[in-house]
Amino acid sequence: MAVYENREAFIPYRRTDIIKLCLQDGQLNAADAEKFQDFCQILSAYYHFRFHKTLEIIKDNYVPFNPNGDVQPLTQPTFDQYDEMESKVVDAFNHILERANYILLPESIVQQALGNKSLIDLKTDVDFEDFEHFCCYSQGDIDTKISLKKFFFWQEEKTINILERIVLLIKFKEAAYFRAKKVKIENLNFTPGKIYVYFYKNIPKLDIDLLFPNVVTSMTWKDRLLFGIPAIGAAVPLVLKALPNLLLLITAILLVFNASSLVESLDVEQDKIRNVMPILVATLSLGIALGGFAFKQYTNYKNKKIKFQKDVTDTLFFKNLANNASVFQMLIDIAEEEECKEIILVYYHLLTSPTPLNPKxxxxxxxxxxxxxxxxxxxxxxxxxxxxxxxxxxxxxTNAEQADIAPEMPLLTYDNEGFCHVLPLEDARAVIDYVWDNAFLYNGIAF
Incomplete structure (x- = not known):
């Protein structure tokens, strides 16, 4: 089979659209078209049942790890049960993402985002040691052009790499780990020991780091310079203006410690030193001036920080599709659709091909x-x-007498030359109907 690095396996159309497309292809007569629709309907019901069972496994095992859980187990799991439940959730997550034709992103891609910026110009840091488990999947890796506002009315056109869908699963380490790091648990943006699951759309690949609950943001060197240089420029004239009062205050302190020689070197009028009021006025003026400047700079810093947080919130809020337990619901539906679309396409093309086909x-x-x-x-x-x-x-x-003696047969077989063969529509519909009818008889059929 050909492998295309720039193509994905995800089929961006609904299952019903794929079925309709097959029927409109003109390869099936009216009778076969009806049988094909019946086959697709029962097949979809069968896979809905299978994936529903996977969802129930996740729901049963996600309870102690759900950060937004509103139900509690009757009995708390033991340590062994806790680890087993955690493994079942992570394994099920990987299973449904693979079935949904999502691609596993290596940690190196996420690490790359820490050193680069896309839409939000922030310095970020993510401590991966905080994670006990970390999985990241994506679907739809595209390049798109956007316009970024620069100075005043000037705009810059930029090409960025976008992930159309991205799913993250993060299991944080237990509280004891964070206490050992001297971190206050109540100050964390997450709950230790919980599993967080996020589903986003249209996220720049270089901004993946902003999705993590433990991300630490700070100003870049450019922002620090833009913030610091005006502050220094404003501080210089303030210091020069306050310098006489500062010298007067220093002289008064030196007199208290009997440092007469140093007082003479400062060349301050003796009358002002002996008079208490000028010293008090100087102290008060200096305190007000420096205090006001410090408060102004702190306010500017807080406003800058709030602006950064707003940029992050605006970027992510409207791109969030689901969180935690609701993510599993959405992914199950996507995986079920993908599985059915693939099977329907394979069965249809083997059924209508004029010659036998091998997998390639x-x-x-x-x-x-x-x-x-x-x-x-x-x-x-x-x-x-x-x-x-x-x-x-x-x-x-075909009749009741055959129920016990009829052999089981698969929907697809291979001949000695490796060509694929599927059952004709009449038999295929009967086989999948048999499987569906016997789903709850506990007769050894594996689901």
Whole structure:
């Protein structure tokens, strides 16, 4: 099978649209078209059942890790049960993301974001040692042009790399770890020991670091200079203006310690030194001047910090799709759709192909067909749907006497030359109907 580095396996159309596209292809007569719709309907119900079971596993095991949980278990899990429940949540997360045709992002990509900036010009730091587990998946890696406002009315056009969808799972270490770091638990933006799951859209790849709850932001050197240089410029005339009062105050202090020689070197009028009021006025004036300047600079710093926080909030708030438990609900639905679309496409093209196809030929046929019909280029994941069709096994029963003696058969088989063959529509519909009807009989069928 051809592998395309710039293509993804995700199919950006609904399952119902793919079924409609197959029916409009003109390869099936009216009777077969109806059978094909029946097959797709039962197949979708079967996979809905399978993924619903995965969702129930996640819900049962996510309870002690949910930072927004509103239910409590009847009994607290033991340490062994706690670790097992954690593993089940993480394993299920990876399973459904792979089924949803999302791509695992290596930690190096996230680390790269720490040293680069895209839309928000902030210095960031993320301590990956805080994490017990960290997984990041994405879908849709594209370049887009945006206009950034620069000085006054001037705008700069910039090309940035966007991840159309990004999902993060973060399991923080327990509270004892953060106490050992001398960190106050109540000051953290997260709860130690919990699993946080985030689902975002259209995030610049170089701004991934801003998604982490433990991200620490600070001003860049450019912002520090823009903040510091005007402060120094404003401080110089203030110091020069306050210098006489400052000298008077220093002279008074030296007199208290009997440092007469140093007092003479400062060349301050003796009358002013012996009079208490000028010294008090000088002290008060100096305190007000320096205190007012310090307060003004602190206010400017706080306003700058608030502006940074607003930039981050504005960037992320409207791009958030779901958090924590609700993420699993959305991902299950996406994975279910992807699984069904792939199987339907594989079955349809094997059914309608005038000649037998091996996996490589089938993969190429589907990719070409999708490009011709929809104008999209995908790297179709051929092995997953082939394995699923081969694993779905059932009986074709035409009368009651055959119920016990009829053999189970898979929807897909391979011949000696490696070509793929699927059951005809009548039998395929019967097999998937048999599997669905026997889903709750505990007869050894694995789901």
């Amino acid at each position: 030929q089938l993969d190429s046929r589907i990719e070409t067909w999708m490009e011709r019909k929809l104008g999209i280029r995908i790297n179709f994941d051929i092995h997953g749907p082939l394995n699923n069709l081969e694993d779905i096994r059932g009986k074709v029963i």
